[in-house]
Amino acid sequence: MATFNVNDIRNDFPILSEKAYGKPLVYFDNAATSQKPKVVIDALVNYYMHDNANIHRGVHFLSQRASEAFDNVREKVRAFINASSEKEIIFVKGTTEAINLVAATYGRKNIGKGDEILISAMEHHSNIVPWQLLCEEKGAVLKVIPMNDKGELLLDKLNTLLTERTKLVSLVHVSNSLGTINPVKHIISLAHQKGIPVLIDGAQSTAHAPIDVQDLDADFFAFSGHKILGPTGVGCLYGKLPLLEEMPPYQGGGEMISSVTFEKTTYNEVPYKFEAGTPNIADVIALGTAIDYWNNLDRPGAVAWEEELLEYATSKISAIPGVRIIGTAEKKAGVLSFVIEGVNAMDAGMYLDTKGVAVRTGQHCTEPVMLRFGVPGTLRASFMFYNTKEEIDCLMENLGKAIQLLQPQTAL
Amino acid sequence: MNTMQEIEDEIVEDFNLFDGWEEKYQYIIELGQKLPALDVKYKVDEYKIKGCQSSVWLHGEEREGKLFFMADSDSTFVKGEIALLINVLSGQPADEILNAKLEFIDKIGLRQHIAVTRANGLSSMIKQMKTYAFAASNHSKQI
Numbered sequence: 001m002a003t004f005n006v007n008d009i010r011n012d013f014p015i016l017s018e019k020a021y022g023k024p025l026v027y028f029d030n031a032a033t034s035q036k037p038k039v040v041i042d043a044l045v046n047y048y049m050h051d052n053a054n055i056h057r058g059v060h061f062l063s064q065r066a067s068e069a070f071d072n073v074r075e076k077v078r079a080f081i082n083a084s085s086e087k088e089i090i091f092v093k094g095t096t097e098a099i100n101l102v103a104a105t106y107g108r109k110n111i112g113k114g115d116e117i118l119i120s121a122m123e124h125h126s127n128i129v130p131w132q133l134l135c136e137e138k139g140a141v142l143k144v145i146p147m148n149d150k151g152e153l154l155l156d157k158l159n160t161l162l163t164e165r166t167k168l169v170s171l172v173h174v175s176n177s178l179g180t181i182n183p184v185k186h187i188i189s190l191a192h193q194k195g196i197p198v199l200i201d202g203a204q205s206t207a208h209a210p211i212d213v214q215d216l217d218a219d220f221f222a223f224s225g226h227k228i229l230g231p232t233g234v235g236c237l238y239g240k241l242p243l244l245e246e247m248p249p250y251q252g253g254g255e256m257i258s259s260v261t262f263e264k265t266t267y268n269e270v271p272y273k274f275e276a277g278t279p280n281i282a283d284v285i286a287l288g289t290a291i292d293y294w295n296n297l298d299r300p301g302a303v304a305w306e307e308e309l310l311e312y313a314t315s316k317i318s319a320i321p322g323v324r325i326i327g328t329a330e331k332k333a334g335v336l337s338f339v340i341e342g343v344n345a346m347d348a349g350m351y352l353d354t355k356g357v358a359v360r361t362g363q364h365c366t367e368p369v370m371l372r373f374g375v376p377g378t379l380r381a382s383f384m385f386y387n388t389k390e391e392i393d394c395l396m397e398n399l400g401k402a403i404q405l406l407q408p409q410t411a412l
Numbered sequence: 413m414n415t416m417q418e419i420e421d422e423i424v425e426d427f428n429l430f431d432g433w434e435e436k437y438q439y440i441i442e443l444g445q446k447l448p449a450l451d452v453k454y455k456v457d458e459y460k461i462k463g464c465q466s467s468v469w470l471h472g473e474e475r476e477g478k479l480f481f482m483a484d485s486d487s488t489f490v491k492g493e494i495a496l497l498i499n500v501l502s503g504q505p506a507d508e509i510l511n512a513k514l515e516f517i518d519k520i521g522l523r524q525h526i527a528v529t530r531a532n533g534l535s536s537m538i539k540q541m542k543t544y545a546f547a548a549s550n551h552s553k554q555i
């Protein structure tokens with residue numbers, strides 16, 4: 001394993017040498033989706049060129065090869081998040097589907113009238129709306145852990161928020177709009193003291209540091225392949241085996257059954273019980289390649305580099321007058337969210353776009369966070385280990401120009 | 413007063429002079445910064461356009477069979493877009509505004525650079541202007 005060197009790493013990602021409007025692309029929208037190393041792109045092409053067949057159904061050569069490649073990925077994911085068994089890994093479309101799956105199965109079965117589901121004030125819409133739908137259906141109540149002005153959860157409220165009626169806690173690990181790293185291990189242990197299971201939304205955290213679901217003692221853990229160098233359309237739900245075994249199936253169809261008659265159908269075992277229909281074979285296989293890439297990476301080196309980038313960007317932006325950082329938690333990862341006095345975030349984002357700098361503007365699917373901070377939206381630069389300090393300099397320089405152009409001139 | 417077609421052609425010609433998206437953007441921002449201020453009494457919910465990601469307030473007035481628009485937004489770029497629309501539509505007869513195809517928007521390549529949500533906002537602004545025109549046109553027919 002080579003020690004981490006960002007210039008070498010960049011060669012692995014073909015898109016990083018793209019141009020936008022004739023200027024070198026500076027990609028700071030990694031929290032929305034990560035770029036893909038060439039090996040992942042090759043894996044997709046290779047699968048369709050050489051291996052394409054439906055899996056678990058054919059006796060023929062190709063089907064067996066595709067099935068084997070597919071099945072291997074479950075073990076790769078298991079090791080990637082240190083689950084105790086392959087059976088605990090369910091392939092889904094992404095974090096959103098993973099959370100909806102838990103709401104539709106575990107939630108429907110175990111949550112009833114007057115019961116409570118606890119989330120936090122910094123959840124992505126995908127960890128709010130599925131619970132609201134469930135609450136509406138069941139007459140359950142959604143409760144929210146508040147946060148302070150830095151974007152840190154108020155843990156001292158947990159004692160009163162975790163009640164007899166709390167049936168599930170569902171919590172984001174790293175906030176996509178603030179960057180806050182939540183102390184999920186601690187919160188899980190508090191919830192477990194009261195016998196309450198916890199789902200962790202790992203959509204952002206999985207890209208930033210190694211995950212160990214057993215160490216966290218998470219009951220469910222959800223993440224998306226496309227945010228961790230893999231393709232879109234594939235993600236995983238981890239669930240502790242005893243919980244999964246108790247849960248009713250999600251969707252009905254092929255693969256998820258063991259026997260079907262018109263009188264009675266029996267279901268396949270975990271995890272197949274939750275994977276109805278032909279799965280996303282190509283993308284699962286390419287996700288496996290993405291995990292191989294992580295395994296071959298100097299992970300501590302990459303984590304340290306990313307932290308250095310965030311620190312560098314934070315200190316640089318703090319020197320620009322009129323900029324206010326939204327999300328100043330002590331522990332942060334990957335995300336620099338900010339507003340500029342007198343400047344509309346989208347106007348500034350579009351200016352940066354004309355310079356080839358890709359950031360995101362708006363509410364980042366976290367409208368309640370924007371309300372909490374009293375801003376209509378923010379600009380968000382989000383980093384990945386393949387970004388450089390020169391790119392941050394480019395962002396800052398053009399941000400200065402954007403402010404000069406867009407800020408109302410005070411009369412001389 | 414020039415016809416709408418003449419004004420549209422002029423805008424397209426102006427935009428043809430620009431080298432790329434960066435220059436177009438800066439020009440639209442400039443237009444936005446020069447857009448005359450909207451009277452604060454119109455900056456209330458009643459005049460706010462739904463469907464825009466940014467806040468946009470639009471007021472229309474009929475004078476001697478012609479419609480005049482004034483508007484404001486919290487986004488300078490959106491104000492620039494409004495300035496272009498006002499340039500073409502404001503001061504024109506209601507019937508013509510109703511029938512306006514506004515082909516210049518595609519010709520200057522605006523839509524391809526703005527996110528879908530913003531393109532929807534642009535459509536909402538046009539729709540609102542046409543709603544004013546529709547009301548004015550019906551009103552004049554009744555007389």
Ligand SMILES: Cc1ncc(COP(=O)(O)O)c(C=O)c1O
Pocket residue numbers: 031032093094095096097124126127172174175176201203204224365
């Ligand atoms: C914290 C968080 N949760 C959930 C999601 C949803 O992920 P996906 O759209 O891949 O299902 C995202 C992605 O934007 C996210 O950042």
